[in-house]
Amino acid sequence: MGMSAGGAKASGGGRRRRGRRGGAISEINVTPLVDVMLVLLIIFMVAAPMMTVGVPIDLPETQAKAMNADTQPITVSVNPQGAIYLQETPIGIDEIVPKLQAIATTGYNERIYVRGDTTAAYGVVMKVMARISAAGYKNIGLVTLQEQEK
Numbered sequence: 001m002g003m004s005a006g007g008a009k010a011s012g013g014g015r016r017r018r019g020r021r022g023g024a025i026s027e028i029n030v031t032p033l034v035d036v037m038l039v040l041l042i043i044f045m046v047a048a049p050m051m052t053v054g055v056p057i058d059l060p061e062t063q064a065k066a067m068n069a070d071t072q073p074i075t076v077s078v079n080p081q082g083a084i085y086l087q088e089t090p091i092g093i094d095e096i097v098p099k100l101q102a103i104a105t106t107g108y109n110e111r112i113y114v115r116g117d118t119t120a121a122y123g124v125v126m127k128v129m130a131r132i133s134a135a136g137y138k139n140i141g142l143v144t145l146q147e148q149e150k
Contacts, residue, residue: 074103075143076132077115082124093127097135108136115143 076096077085084091086099104110112132116125132140 073111073113074100075113075115076128078117078120078125078128080117080119082121084124084128093131096128096131100132100135100137104137109139110137111139111141112137113141113143 075087079085084093084096086096086103091099100110100112114125114129114132116128129140
């Protein structure tokens, strides 16, 4: 009788199901999700600096410290040939003020950066800055690169 009781326990234990083999799995595997998110984060960290401003300009170098910018500022660029760009759109010198007034969200307190190529004519850059200043904008800055230690 002890044998049959032990045999029944052993066979009865084999009949029990461990977990839910036939049912739907309600657990989410988070590891692939984290892997994909880390890859996307790295891609965006590498690509974001390349998407800032599309006008190719060789900026002069200075010893000035970098400024903290909370929002994307308005950028006016002057390339080596003297062509003027508002953000990435080419414009004429007479169009600077009306276009700035149209896109400035905080009015005359808007921060405006002027990017002038090192080989651009000094007079063209100064004309651009004079037009912006005469229109009433006071937060005008020149964009430069930091000097590299040699």
